[in-house]
Amino acid sequence: MPETSKEILRPLNEFGDMLRIRFVREGKAVIRFAVQYEANIDGVLRRVVRFDMAHGFAHRDDIDWNGNTIAKVPMPGHLDYNDALTLAINDLATNWYRYRAAFLERQP
Amino acid sequence: MTDIYVIDPLTAEMTARNIRLTGRFIAEILETPEILDGIPDDATVVLLPPDDPELAQYNSHMMPALADAEVDVHVFMVDQVRPDLSQWYPNHHWTQQFRNLEPHWPATVAPGSGDLQVIYDRERDVLRVDFFGGRRLGIGVPWRTGTALLIDPDANDEIVGYFIGHFLEVAAQRAPQLITTLRMAEFRSLTVEELGGLVPPPAPEAGGNRTEQEKAGSLATEFDQLTA
Numbered sequence: 001m002p003e004t005s006k007e008i009l010r011p012l013n014e015f016g017d018m019l020r021i022r023f024v025r026e027g028k029a030v031i032r033f034a035v036q037y038e039a040n041i042d043g044v045l046r047r048v049v050r051f052d053m054a055h056g057f058a059h060r061d062d063i064d065w066n067g068n069t070i071a072k073v074p075m076p077g078h079l080d081y082n083d084a085l086t087l088a089i090n091d092l093a094t095n096w097y098r099y100r101a102a103f104l105e106r107q108p
Numbered sequence: 109m110t111d112i113y114v115i116d117p118l119t120a121e122m123t124a125r126n127i128r129l130t131g132r133f134i135a136e137i138l139e140t141p142e143i144l145d146g147i148p149d150d151a152t153v154v155l156l157p158p159d160d161p162e163l164a165q166y167n168s169h170m171m172p173a174l175a176d177a178e179v180d181v182h183v184f185m186v187d188q189v190r191p192d193l194s195q196w197y198p199n200h201h202w203t204q205q206f207r208n209l210e211p212h213w214p215a216t217v218a219p220g221s222g223d224l225q226v227i228y229d230r231e232r233d234v235l236r237v238d239f240f241g242g243r244r245l246g247i248g249v250p251w252r253t254g255t256a257l258l259i260d261p262d263a264n265d266e267i268v269g270y271f272i273g274h275f276l277e278v279a280a281q282r283a284p285q286l287i288t289t290l291r292m293a294e295f296r297s298l299t300v301e302e303l304g305g306l307v308p309p310p311a312p313e314a315g316g317n318r319t320e321q322e323k324a325g326s327l328a329t330e331f332d333q334l335t336a
Contacts, residue, residue, distance in 0.1 A: 006144055009152040009179075010133075011170050012126045013119045019130050028141050033134065037127075081138055089131030093124045097115060 001027045016040030017100075019092075020047075030081075035088055039100050048103045049096075051075075051088035058084040060091070062099070065106050125163045129155050132186050140190065142197040151180045153203065158187055171206050181206040209249060211259050214239070214266045225269075227302070228293040233276055233311035235289065236298055238269040248304030254278060258304050273308050 003026050010019040017039050024032040036050040050061040050069075058079055062071040075087055092099075115123075133155055137143050147153060154171055156164045174181045182203040191200050217239040218224040225238040238258070246258035246268045258269035272279045272286070280287045315323040 006147070006149045008147060009150070010126070010130050011152060011154060011167075011174060013123045014170060015115070015119060017123060019127065021130070021134065023137065023144060025141065025144070030138055030141050030144075033138075035130070035134070082135065085131060085134055085138070089128060089134075093127040093131075096123060096127060097120060100115075 003031070016043075016045070018045060033081075035092070037092060037096055037099065039103065041104070046103070049092070049099045051084075051092065053079075053081060053084040053088065058088065060088070063103070065103070065108055122163060122166050125160065126155070126167070129157055129160075129163065129186060132157075133184065136186070140197065142200075143184075143202045145198060146200075146202040147182055147184075148180060151182050154181060154183050154206070156183060156185050158185065172208055175206055175208045209259060209261070210265050211249065211251075211257050211267050212265065214263075214268070224292070226289055226293040227298060228275065228290055228295050229298045230295060231297060231311065232308045233274055233314075234298065234308050235272045235275040235279075235286075235293065236269065236302060237271075237289075240268050242302075244268045245301055246304055248306035250306070256304075256306055271303075271306065271308070274311065276314075277312060 003024055005022060005024045008021045008023075010021060012018060017037070020036040020038055022034045022036070023030050032052075032054040034050055034052045037048045038045045039048050040046075046065070047063045047067055049063060052059055052061065058075040060073040060075065061069040062073070064070045075084060079087065133153070152174055154167050154174070156167060158164075171181055171183070183206050184203045188202070191197060220241070223239060223241040225236075225241055227236045227238075228234075229236070244260050244263075246260045248271070249257045249259050251257045251270070254273045256271040256273070257267050258271070260266045260268050275286075315326070318326070
């Protein structure tokens with residue numbers, strides 16, 4: 001079955017920060033998804049960090065000012081979707097501000 | 109200029125809560141992928157949690173600005189009741205689209221004979237003007253102080269009528285030319301449908317909080333002044 005993808009934006013605050021969620025489906029089922037935190041910096045949405053989740057495989061990408069991945073941090077192996085999602089959301093909810101601050105420090 | 113390095117405590121708290129709420133949203137999608145079928149690609153989804161009214165209010169306040177920016181805004185109620193049968197999922201409306209209303213007058217008001225319909229609700233002291241003979245039941249939208257519009261959302265937010273509240277107690281005294289409108293009005297209570305979802309505030313007692321004798325005396329005085 002062909003894969004289809006869909007992106008959804010989730011506004012987080014009145015600053016304009018967003019979560020961009022990308023779902024990849026095969027038929028009805030979701031086979032992969034990614035959650036990306038984007039910070040609104042001077043009116044421009046900039047990618048800061050992304051959590052990528054597929055069956056049994058999940059990792060975090062730290063992103064630089066130009067949108068390139070500068071670090072790939074694996075999450076504990078062989079997680080099912082729900083466990084991977086829980087880990088990613090907890091990490092992001094706890095550390096989004098630090099990721100944002102670190103991103104701003106990387107500004108050229 | 110906003111200091112991009114400083115996040116106030118409220119924003120920080122709501123951001124964290126919204127991230128966790130997004131986790132719940134994604135979990136619902138993983139369990140019921142049909143939810144995605146009702147959400148357009150690149151849509152902006154505002155989540156309303158039934159168990160966090162503070163966050164629900166915070167998220168609601170973001171919606172008008174998003175709609176103003178011409179973003180495709182959809183509202184999803186987290187933990188909503190699902191249809192009894194999964195076969196019904198494809199036809200279920202999982203989200204509601206949000207947009208700002210843009211009321212405007214139609215090209216022609218009261219296009220046909222008998223289309224102008226005026227109703228005065230004495231108990232509520234509300235005047236309802238309908239330009240389409242009751243054929244188009246619009247949504248009631250509060251407008252300026254004491255007034256409301258009847259808008260047809262299926263016709264690009266055309267104004268099909270309006271309400272004037274506190275009509276005799278306030279509006280007609282400010283604009284006496286409106287009083288003659290009563291001569292073409294039907295005097296009766298407005299139905300729930302005719303109110304378009306609005307709940308007018310209660311009207312003060314006619315003539316104020318005075319005894320019947322005081323009101324009668326006042327009317328006698330007015331007559332003397334009118335005929336002097």
